Amino acid sequence: MPRPVVDKKNLILKAAIKVFARRGFSRARTAVIAREARVAEGTIYNYFKSKDDLILTIFEQTWRDMIRALRAVLQPIHDPIQKMTLVLTTVIDLFESDPQLAEVFLVELRQSGKCFSSQPMAVILEFLDLLEEILKEGIVQGVIRKDINTRIARGFLFGAVESILLGWLLRRTHPELFGKEKPYTLEEAKETLTKLFGTGFFVKPPNR
Amino acid sequence: MPRPVVDKKNLILKAAIKVFARRGFSRARTAVIAREARVAEGTIYNYFKSKDDLILTIFEQTWRDMIRALRAVLQPIHDPIQKMTLVLTTVIDLFESDPQLAEVFLVELRQSGKCFSSQPMAVILEFLDLLEEILKEGIVQGVIRKDINTRIARGFLFGAVESILLGWLLRRTHPELFGKEKPYTLEEAKETLTKLFGTGFFVKPPNR
Amino acid sequence: MPRPVVDKKNLILKAAIKVFARRGFSRARTAVIAREARVAEGTIYNYFKSKDDLILTIFEQTWRDMIRALRAVLQPIHDPIQKMTLVLTTVIDLFESDPQLAEVFLVELRQSGKCFSSQPMAVILEFLDLLEEILKEGIVQGVIRKDINTRIARGFLFGAVESILLGWLLRRTHPELFGKEKPYTLEEAKETLTKLFGTGFFVKPPNR
Amino acid sequence: MPRPVVDKKNLILKAAIKVFARRGFSRARTAVIAREARVAEGTIYNYFKSKDDLILTIFEQTWRDMIRALRAVLQPIHDPIQKMTLVLTTVIDLFESDPQLAEVFLVELRQSGKCFSSQPMAVILEFLDLLEEILKEGIVQGVIRKDINTRIARGFLFGAVESILLGWLLRRTHPELFGKEKPYTLEEAKETLTKLFGTGFFVKPPNR
């Protein structure tokens, strides 16, 4: 009855995040991931189907965990505005706290050629659904304007968050691209997002 | 007077767009691009440094042309709101008119591993600068609220456009991902964008 | 009295024959053999040194059993012609009764890279010796011509049997290779073998 | 207009025969074949689909050449007995003159897992057809007995030749397998073959 003393699957996942962030997806070698995880190369394939499966699992698992956690936290809140703010800032905070994970999600994942296949899209859609639910609640409660297509609007919110994170990340990793531009903090970005989200989506702007 | 009877560089570029859209960047073979362009494999390398250079050139050239055209059209217009609307809808219209180009920009480019390197970022930044200029004009003219970081806000606009286009494209290419969702038109998306942009950014929302 | 309830070694051997016949030697997976035998993968290695050892053991054991059985049956017979006929038809009958075994011997064994090594050759040589003994008896008794090299002649007989069986097997497994050829039965083949073995191809043999 | 100064395809084929004979098919490395042929590894794949294709081509081409040459030589001969003798001895002589080729055909080919697929079988069948034609001519002319199934008989002849060659080859490459056995020459083997082919094993053949 051989007992896994340690959770090898997790070990490999952690190692993969590190290596993907360091070298990029396509330049990351499975041999290096194995060494970093202190397992044999073949062991990776006891837990994952392929290198693609590895990055897709990282993606999916992180989002699923986040969505589950969000739903729990959202439960007792009733104000849709507060809910939306919580969701958006939570996502940003997660990636701020783990820039390697952010790198993998925003940059490296796209190299895998699978990033728009059904597996990862399913979880993204789940997140988009969460956003849309909140928008709809807001409409019902009369705090969100009702003359918008929520399916489209949820995409804007997602796009805005991506844009914030990607801008922040690239300024960290490739500052030379931005010349002497004064950088901004994620705190500022969240504020701006909240303002624009708020006054963009709120009912009763001047004369509507 | 040895004028090239045909513009081979352009021939290659067109062929590349077709093949990238059909097979994806990494699965696209330079040999196939050459065949499609009816040139020898080596000829590609008389005009382009590498396969990466090929997709990056497509990217850059398209954006530069678009930015140049936009600046020309924008010249006589003074209303920043009108300007911004024109910019955003023009971008959307371009990709709507050439879905293969959209595929290459939104999906395939990301596989190249160079998509966040200085060459393509420079032109994106140029576009972002254009957006920011308009925002600043709007602030000066008092029609855009001034309590926002324009550097951050321009990113939202860009992210929103990307999100619209990617959603539209994926619904075309992978409808199965979206189940029975009722699709939306780009026309609807532009309307929603204008509404949210407008009432989000305008001065004099309720009590500010 | 810890008697194994079942003979695992034999279980594994039977499973291996099945899998080798189904997938071919090199495409046969030890994991599949283990599953088929309802033992753990490692258990195979309690009984066999390697995958090669497995197929070689099948080969060797089958021949050894056959040779032992043949010697017993041959004992009371004195006519060399009768003996030879018995030997050849017995071999053919064995494989006819177990086509999977035939597949393994005639086709799969050859993939192992060990099929001409000393272990399996030893048993083949033992069979060839048996054939040669009979030929020599025939010569002594004056019923087999004495102007032939028995070492060479025994090879012919073995080759003829192989050719019969291989032809029969391939017509079963790959009928498409033979087009519309009318197949033949092993019964016919045995008859032809007996005729040609006895008196050759020529009409009116010259004067020996 | 790049001109191949040397026939690379042939160079590769020759190198492959050498390496297959030296190391065996499965232990032969494509890198070594390339080095031996003084071409790049990739060049092999400009001429051959795979490593399997390489050995299959060697097999097929040699047999096709032999069959073509045989048909030419056979043309003016009318005596079926003479024809058959010529065919069998020609095959034996070819392999005697090129033991590496013999090694590849009799031993290494079998490791490829493709040796009974349609491509190589087709050419073997062509050779078997040649043998059968001769047998049938002999029957028509009344020199070959007509009470045999020629389809089966041709297999015996092929099997006999294989057995001669394999015995001869193994005695060269693995003499230890045969203990102190006095070896025989291919000359002796051909004689024995001719005798047994003609008149069989029996002394004083009965009355047919």
Next chain:
DNA sequence: AATGAATGAGTATTCATTCAT
């Protein structure tokens, strides 16, 4: 400029075998 045969660096994955339990 054009050609296309030649190049060769580069690696994910398999699976027979082991060994701690």
Next chain:
DNA sequence: TATGAATGAATACTCATTCAT
């Protein structure tokens, strides 16, 4: 004996790029 998770050696093949013509 039995287990099965862990191991890691081993390698054919691709394809972007070059360069002699």
